[in-house]
Amino acid sequence: MTTSTTQECQARKAPDTTEAIHELTAHDRCDRCGSQAYVRVELPTGELFFCGHHGREFSSAYSPIALTVQDETDRLYAQHGSKLASTAAAAAS
Numbered sequence: 365m366t367t368s369t370t371q372e373c374q375a376r377k378a379p380d381t382t383e384a385i386h387e388l389t390a391h392d393r394c395d396r397c398g399s400q401a402y403v404r405v406e407l408p409t410g411e412l413f414f415c416g417h418h419g420r421e422f423s424s425a426y427s428p429i430a431l432t433v434q435d436e437t438d439r440l441y442a443q444h445g446s447k448l449a450s451t452a453a454a455a456a457s
């Protein structure tokens with residue numbers, strides 16, 4: 365019984381695929397406007413970085429040819445959301 369769960373865990377750990385993906389940081393900048401990038405697009409010719417705004421604007425252009433699209437705009441909205449929430453909380457108190 366216990367051995368089967370252990371094997372399942374090990375099987376899930378295996379792949380090297382996660383190594384290629386690095387989380388976008390403040391050092392990654394939008395190729396269009398220089399804002400912090402939240403979208404990384406891997407193309408056959410190289411990588412592109414976009415902020416949330418330009419990521420959306422160009423998504424129809426790069427989507428058909430992109431190898432991978434790393435979209436971290438959720439993180440952007442989460443940050444803004446919490447900022448708004450704390451502001452609202454401050455205003456309420």
Ligand SMILES: [Zn+2]
Pocket residue numbers: 394395396397398399414415416417418419
């Ligand atoms: Zn931009």
